[in-house]
Amino acid sequence: MTLHLYDSASRELRPLDPVVPGRVGIYHCGLTVQGPPHIGHIRKELVFDVLRRWLERSGLEVTIIANVTDIDDKILAKGRERGESWFAVAYENERALHAAYEVLGCRPPTYEPRATGHVPEMIEMIEALIERGHAYPATDGSGDVYFDVRSWPDYGELSNQRIDDMQAAPDAPADGKRDPRDFALWKGRKDDEPESASWPTPWGRGRPGWHLECSAMAAKYLGTEFDIHGGGLDLRFPHHENELAQSRAAGQAFARVWMHNAMLNLGNSKMSKSVGNTLTVAEVVKRVPAIALRYYLIAAHYRSIIEFSEQSLAEAATAFERIEGFCLRAAELVGAGEPGDVPADFAAAMDDDLSVPAALAVLQATIGEGNRLVADGASVALADTLASARAMLDVLGLDPLTWATQGESSATADALGQLVDALVAARAEAKAAKDWNRADELRDQLTAAGIELEDTPSGTRWNLKGGH
RNA sequence: GGUGGGUUGGCCGAGAGGCGAGGCAACGGACUGCAAAUCCGUUUACACGGGUUCAAAUCCCGUACCCACCUCCA
Known part of the structure; x- marks a missing residue:
């Protein structure tokens, strides 16, 4: 049997049929680096990390491209608010993302292209779209360039919507658009935006529209037709819909399968900065071992909503301890x-x-x-x-x-090991002398320090509780 | 208004027409000086109302509630 994935475009399970036999190209939308990643963000990374590991174990060669959106309204706003440059904000959060990958055992993508590094590719794509009659510069002199959704009959195919059924964006009429649903491929520079946040184009200085970067970068690194495109379910519309329209309208086949992971909720709504119900990876990992957090986020099917709770997180940690305990005990016996x-x-x-x-x-x-x-x-x-x-x-x-x-340096670990071994030995002596009070006192002391003891026929094992 | 998804036992979480996934918790037993860990066993389900069927958690119709998207979002 080969891998079957649920394709959100056709809404059915489809067998993986690589464009190039033996190889799989995957693009998944990374983060807009406007803040440190929360555990909802990292759920998506984990889904694709598991997918990648499974494909590789199945003998396929996997290329994973995950973009980093390092310029957008929020990044600019945050820079302004903090009195820092927008790129300092973006880079700081990109590093936080990488730290989260690392601590949760996600292997890094093959490459993580940044939006700001791919302006020439975007310009080429916009030119192609204008030539083909699917894009036009704004009529109001803003320097924006829009995609013309009415010119693309399949618009809405990914999210199964018809243009006329869609609610019009509230701010749409003013922008010099032909249709309120037209979206920006390119955004003209506004006077209050830093010069460093703009790039020259045939339509004036400006910055990338969000959707375009993914189309441009996916084609550059994976080719104009590739296997899997993924991301959070919240990106299906408009982001992925727009990507699909742009790329197809530019004459590319684009992704074969669309894969969307469900959200992680906290308090009955999606974890998100705007709701204010976020828990960062860095925070949670202080309370529970990182490997247990990984187990928790992976254990549910990727298309099921996870309703976060401290209780279920703690239960997951306990459940994982059984798995871990077996591996450690078995490894001591047989290597x-x-x-x-x-x-x-x-x-x-x-x-x-x-x-x-x-x-x-x-x-x-x-x-x-x-x-x-x-x-x-x-x-x-x-x-x-x-x-x-x-x-x-x-x-x-x-x-x-x-x-x-x-974790600890080996010197620290050695020192701890010697101290615990000494206390364990003292307890063994007390037990041999049937001095149960003394033995229990030593055990309590170790427990209080976070050391768990396990008596076995061959002696006492110990390990640091939550020691990862 | 439009498009999707969901509601399973104390908790988490699979399954998608017929044999009680699995884990956590609880209880009983084995082991232990006592524990812990481990093993064995036990208990509690399919939102509600109709219908189809020999058989429905699973299919159909209706109702209620929840989530996501249609605006930046993993």
């Missing part, structure tokens, strides 16, 4: 080994539109089997089970044994 093959059921689940919940059920069954084997000590069967579990965890980016062992 970490290498990830092996993924069970057929797991593969079938992943091939079915990335059904991570079903895939996790397979993983949980493997963990249960593994824990039974652990009780009997080292065995070939245990080594095989661990290899299988690790293969599945690797696809999900959740393998505790390869998860970045960042």
Whole structure:
């Protein structure tokens, strides 16, 4: 079976049929870097990270392009408000995004083109659209250039809407547009905007319209026809609809499959800055191990809304501890080994539109089997089970044994290890002397410091609770 | 007004006509000096009202509520 994905354009499950056999080109809309990423933003990154890992494990060569929108109204406004340059704001938040990728174990995209670095490509595209009669410079002298939605009969095909049914934007009539739904390909520079935020074009100085950058950059890095275009469901209209119209109107085939992930809600509405219900990745990772946050955000199907709650986050962290506990215990018995093959059921689940919940059920069954084997000590069967579990965890980016062992320096870790080992040894002596009060006192002391003890037939294991 | 999606047990979360996904929590048991961890077992479901069918959480009709988009948004 090959991977089937739900295509939001045709609204059906479709088999992946790469433009170039053996290779997959994916474009997903990155962030407008106007603030640090919140956990809703990062959900999208995780979806595509898992997709990428699964495709690679299936033997495909994957190219992922994720744009960085480093200029827009909000970035300019924030710069003004803070008395900083717009590009300082954009870059600061781009670095925060990369930090979030890293801490959650997302492998970086193949490339992350910035909008401001692709003005020539955009100009070429606008020229092509004007020549073909699908775009026109604003009649009011603003320097804007608009896409003419009435000139493109398929406009609305992605979101299944007809132009006449759409609510007109409230500010539309004034802008020198032929139709209120026409959207900006290019925005003329306004007097109060910094000179550095504009680029020369045949239509005067200005800056990119949001939608155009993705069309231009996708074509540059993936070609005029590519496999998968993705992003959050909130981008389907107008952003993706407009991208599709532009690119097709310019004569390109564009994306074969459109993939949209559902939102992460907090308090019954989408997490977003304008609602004010955001939790940044940096904040949440202070409360719960990053790997547990990753588990939480991945565990639900990507097309299901996640209603965020502290309780469900905490439960996810507990659930993941069982998985982690098995890997650590098994690795102590038989060595970490290498990830092996993924069970057929797991593969079938992943091939079915990335059904991570079903895939996790397979993983949980493997963990249960593994824990039974652990009780009997080292065995070939245990080594095989661990290899299988690790293969599945690797696809999900959740393998505790390869998860970045960042954190404390080894000197700190050594010092901690010696101290804990000494206390564990003291407890063992107390136990041997049947001095249960002393033994429990030592255990309580360690627990209070965040060290968990686990007595096994072969001695006492310990680990730092939430130690990632 | 238009376009999509949703409502499942104490909680999270799959499934899309017939065998009770899975996890968390709870309870009982095994193990333990006692715990923890682990294993075994048990308990609680398909928003509401109709209909189709031998059989409906799943299909159809209606109702209620929720989310997203039509304006910047992952």
